[in-house]
Amino acid sequence: MKFTKMQGIGNDYVYVNCFEETVKDPAAVARYVSDRHFGIGSDGLILIKPSDIADCEMDMYNLDGSQGAMCGNGIRCVAKYVYDYGIVKKENISVSTKSGIKYLDLTVRDGKVALVRVNMGSPVLTASQIPVVSSTEEMINAPLKVNGETYYITAVSMGNPHAIVYMTDVDHLDIGEIGPYFENHMAFPDRVNTEFVEVLDDHTLKMRVWERGSGETLACGTGACAVAVASILNGHVDGEKPVTVKLLGGDLEIFWDRQENLVYMTGPAATVFDGEIDLSFLE
Numbered sequence: 001m002k003f004t005k006m007q008g009i010g011n012d013y014v015y016v017n018c019f020e021e022t023v024k025d026p027a028a029v030a031r032y033v034s035d036r037h038f039g040i041g042s043d044g045l046i047l048i049k050p051s052d053i054a055d056c057e058m059d060m061y062n063l064d065g066s067q068g069a070m071c072g073n074g075i076r077c078v079a080k081y082v083y084d085y086g087i088v089k090k091e092n093i094s095v096s097t098k099s100g101i102k103y104l105d106l107t108v109r110d111g112k113v114a115l116v117r118v119n120m121g122s123p124v125l126t127a128s129q130i131p132v133v134s135s136t137e138e139m140i141n142a143p144l145k146v147n148g149e150t151y152y153i154t155a156v157s158m159g160n161p162h163a164i165v166y167m168t169d170v171d172h173l174d175i176g177e178i179g180p181y182f183e184n185h186m187a188f189p190d191r192v193n194t195e196f197v198e199v200l201d202d203h204t205l206k207m208r209v210w211e212r213g214s215g216e217t218l219a220c221g222t223g224a225c226a227v228a229v230a231s232i233l234n235g236h237v238d239g240e241k242p243v244t245v246k247l248l249g250g251d252l253e254i255f256w257d258r259q260e261n262l263v264y265m266t267g268p269a270a271t272v273f274d275g276e277i278d279l280s281f282l283e
């Protein structure tokens with residue numbers, strides 16, 4: 001199978017051009033290629049497919065083989081791939097995902113995509129739609145007992161579920177210890193991506209993320225959008241201007257247009273290498 005390794009601020013995936021390749025068991029392939037010792041090494045697998053309702057379709061799998069409904073860093077790389085490899089020669093493209101069609105604007109430098117602005121759609125705050133089990137309609141800074149401790153979380157969906165927790169000094173958080181307790185908490189029927197956030201000033205946030213199905217990643221695009229929305233709702237940042245979200249792998253600029261109720265994410269996308277891998281043993 002031919003593949004391209006790409007990364008969006010360090011959130012790296014194996015991309016397969018399914019205009020040309022066929023992947024029979026994507027969950028098994030995701031688990032195998034993601035292994036950083038026995039495989040290629042990645043946070044998961046992303047299939048780029050033809051679509052009859054958009055310029056292409058993104059089908060993403062976490063490293064544990066579970067399918068994700070949306071991937072912010074991934075969709076920027078999908079847009080870069082289809083433009084750079086000549087599949088879609090437009091600078092405004094549409095990508096069909098499990099959480100609807102997303103629209104992207106590309107910034108091209110020397111013939112290649114350098115920066116991508118994604119209309120990530122509207123945030124969902126209704127607990128039952130995230131889903132999160134809650135006694136209230138929304139979970140904004142609400143208490144949740146996790147591994148014996150009470151945390152105050154804000155729950156937001158960007159097409160996939162996120163739990164946002166505010167704290168000081170995220171650099172020293174033992175995320176490997178607490179992350180799985182959030183990910184598999186009974187309050188989240190579909191599991192959850194959890195973001196641990198430190199407020200730096202009224203337009204800058206610092207976050208680390210424990211992703212559903214992938215563990216700690218260097219960045220999470222949907223997570224950065226959920227964090228910006230939660231931080232505006234909790235009054236930690238001024239939503240009138242774009243918010244900079246600083247992640248381990250780099251920065252994303254997020255703007256929540258409250259009139260349209262649409263969240264815009266702007267960030268880079270990069271190609272690392274093209275390769276080929278023998279998967280015949282999987283068949």
Ligand SMILES: N[C@H](CCC[C@H](N)C(=O)O)C(=O)O
Nearest residue numbers: 068071072073160220221222
């Ligand atoms: N782990 C996520 C999918 C990947 C999201 C993340 N990598 C991003 O950039 O949005 C989930 O299962 O919902």
